[in-house]
Amino acid sequence: MAIIDVDRLSKSFDKLKAVDGVSFKVNEGEVFGLLGPNGAGKTTTIKMLTTLLPQTSGNAKVAGYDIRKQQNEIRKNIGIIFQDPSLDEDLTGRENLEFHAILYNIGRERRDAKIAEVLKLVELEDKADTLVRFYSGGMKRRLEIGRGLIHEPKVLFLDEPTVGLDPQTRRHIWDYIRRLNETSGTTLILTTHYIEEADYLCGRVAFVDHGKIVALDTPSALKNKLGGDVVSIQINAEDRKKFSQLFKGLKWVKRLSAHEDFIDINVEEGERRIPEVMVLASKHGLKILSVSLHKPSLEDVFIHYTGKTIREEEGNSFVQHMRAMRNRRNR
């Protein structure tokens, strides 16, 4: 069952189309990712789905409620972990959680139990009564994630949950997010511009670029669309022609490219094809010096759809343009 149903949602700021006719569905219990560079329209989409920003056109339903007409019903059923900090730093961690619980109408007994549970989950029990302004960045983030869970939302939005955190804390938070989804079944929607984050966490990923969804599928399906894996064999340069002829005619070879003493063969399920490649070569008396298998990353997929890497999209436009041209040439 779709817990989120987005139908041609758009948002314009003056002449700028921040979100341009986005449609997608998210199933209950899913971890769904919106992946794209900064400024692609991810946060604007989240703001509309969480009733913080009215849409220009299109519509969406969250937990069965209309984002335009049933805002209060939606607010009761969702939690958000914002991209930017959203804590009251002049309050303690516990007070931030308490106030949140009261704002969601949770009675005292359940409130106390829930706060204790959440503090334990995000490992802030011993810092609970310290003012938030003395917390480190990672601690603040963990407190915010904990706060988003207090009222047991059906859908939890996480807008760039690990931006600006050190790798270790990031890993830690990924594990929380995964465990949370597995144990409570909460539907999670996260935006990110970190490829690894989407790959590690999301059941399905939508690529967002210039306000549009350019591709949407499971990470592995997205990667397979590129033509599967790349088996790269190192050979003696003088054998290159023979190798090319040998593999070119084969049905399971999707694409072949040779350069210097390497031959790259695009195949599906590369690990199964390696033995065949080896056998075929020795049958024809050709020598393979080394073999490597390269799985395409989501980054490769993003380049495929947009002609740019995510990082380049965020760079300045001239460099971006030059690199985009280079990337297009290289493909």
Added chain:
Amino acid sequence: MDTNAIYVMWLRDMKRFLRAKSRIIGMLMMPLFFLLGLGLGLGGLIHLSTGGTYFNFIVPGIVGMSLLFTSIFTGSAVLWDRQFGFLKEILVTPNSRASIVIGRIAGGGTTVVMQSFIVIAISMLIGFQINPSPIALLAVVFMILIATTFISLGLTLGSMISDFQGFQLVTSFFTMPLFFLSNSLFPASSLPSYVQDILFLNPLTYGVDGLRIALLGTGTFPIWVDLIAMLISSAIMISIAVYAFNRTDVG
């Protein structure tokens, strides 16, 4: 009305206020200097045609002034919350915007009224004499209504303006005329009649007049006129604040 939200917003202001001791002292400095400089210093030279000492006359005016300034300043909390992102956290909760506004007025109102008590206590130490009558208790009602009117104004400005310098500029654009074109420093009757008309459009005039009747026993209007004027201005200003807060940008 979501009472939980009102309670949380009030409680939050209480906790923050009690933790910011320097702010409490800072906010008391200006009324204190006015009491000393204007009330005692200049006051010795002034003889009121309406009778009584100028010091007694000006204490309710200074209470009104400190209420006006600190109340409007309360609006900057919206800017800080926007800056620190806490505004989003409040706005995605299932609570009406009106309750959030009422909660802020309750919280800000409690703190500014407590400050007024301190101003009155200090004035009494240096010679202010309260009219010994149960009517004096009505002063609390007028303090609450003055606070409500001007906190609402502050929240309106805070909802519409997102940069701090702009906020400061615009609030001083409001506070100065509201203060000087009221009866805080002088009786309205000492002005030419065309200026008096402006004073009578200013809610602070009725608020301070109400304070004078409650604390001194004498004023310009009947006390019920002051009360009704302040109730009307509070109701109008709350509505405007709710309207503005409804449209505020979360940043």
